[in-house]
Amino acid sequence: MSVTVVPGDMEQVVSDAPAVEGALRTVDVTVPATSANLGPGFDTLGLALSIYDSVTVSAFDDGRLDIAVAGSGAAQIPTTADNLVVRSIAHVYADVGRPMPGLHLRAVNGVPHGRGLGSSGAAVSAGILIAKGLLAGDVELDDHSLLRLATELEGHPDNVAPALFGGLTIAWTGESGPQHKKLLVHRGVAPLVFVPGFTMSTSLARSLQPPQVSREDAVFNVSRSALLVAALTQSPELLLDATADRLHQDYRGAAMPETLRLVQALRAEGFAAVVSGAGPSVLVLADGPGARRRAVDIADAVTDTPWDAHMLAVDVRGGTVEQRAEGST
Missing domain, CATH: 3.30.230.10 (Ribosomal Protein S5; domain 2)
Structure with a gap:
């Protein structure tokens, strides 16, 4: 395991x-x-x-x-x-x-x-x-x-x-x-954090982002950010769409490929998974304890990097x- x-x-x-x-x-x-x-x-x-x-x-x-x-x-x-x-x-x-x-x-x-x-x-x-x-x-x-x-x-x-x-x-x-x-976060939101053994420098992560982004990407993130507030406070069923990003995660992925791989694998299975902060931890906003257990099983199947899974509360x-x-x- x-x-x-x-x-x-x-x-x-x-x-x-x-x-x-x-x-x-x-x-x-x-x-x-x-x-x-x-x-x-x-x-x-x-x-x-x-x-x-x-x-x-x-x-x-x-x-x-x-x-x-x-x-x-x-x-x-x-x-x-x-x-x-x-x-x-x-x-x-x-x-x-x-x-x-x-x-x-x-x-x-x-x-x-x-x-x-x-x-x-x-x-x-x-x-x-x-x-x-x-x-x-x-x-x-x-x-x-x-x-x-x-x-x-x-x-x-x-x-x-x-x-x-x-x-x-x-x-x-x-x-x-x-x-x-x-x-206040909707009580149906159950956070899960995967923490790896390796670290990531915030300054390095920020340096990997481009100084400018396209209008299309900017509008995409504005819409998802607004949706995310609604998803976290009222409608957790919208979390997968609401946590999509085009401004920073993919650019930083080259410096932490195992993190990006885990995020992509979890999202492919319907989990609202994102890079936590500058990384390399992965945050999953699940819809209950049972879903978190399934996310852990998925992570175990797709990665050869050791991760500690923390089942947390807000x-x-x-x-x-x-x-x-x-x-x-």
Whole structure:
């Protein structure tokens, strides 16, 4: 068998790291994985999924920086001021004009790194929410500020919007900066993600796309993006047509042929399969648990690449931040 079924993390993961003695404040943050684009909604649509990163951070009035990371990508994640979560915290403190505190940070990463499931967006969102929790009572950050700050770091809002707010999000940039609209997904939609052992660079994936596309292809994607919102919220039976794309997936396929092969095989059998984000993971928007099992069987029959199949739920809460009571563990 080349496909391994991995149970989905249906409940949020909360770090059990104890608060550190002498801390000014300790917060627990949990952030979901995300899948962006969803086929035609390039740099616009995103979906929060039930795999999570969890971080516990204690703030101090000295200059300490103590970081430990476990889980996906831990060996490659810096434990210095270059850590993306720490840089995101510092970005918020600089934006609001407050001095950066010392930090004791413990992270457990459930979101696969470099697989098109929003790991960098999750790290950025975690840092923004940590700062929100640490600054509470001094500076209050509303949803617009959270999205603005996260987008400044991530570069585009399609991953950070669902990571912060959950559900299906439509993200865009207007005169007042990045905006989002959160929508509830039809309960008949059952996400399934195939995660390979290999990674894909987002910058490489973007470099493979042409700078211009035909009017025909642009109109095709506009129509499918509009249809996809209706399919995900009201009419799941339209998902196969609604997830068709002509702007990015085929161009990126040369760099991840096994991903494209799996997408094509699943779509040929009637499944709404797309490249998740920049890839190489594959997202399937199935219409129930039984359909997901059949999709796993199909994938196992057509690929010789090892894949982990995660049967997930749509996360509806987004990132959460909780302050610990003083002295709690």
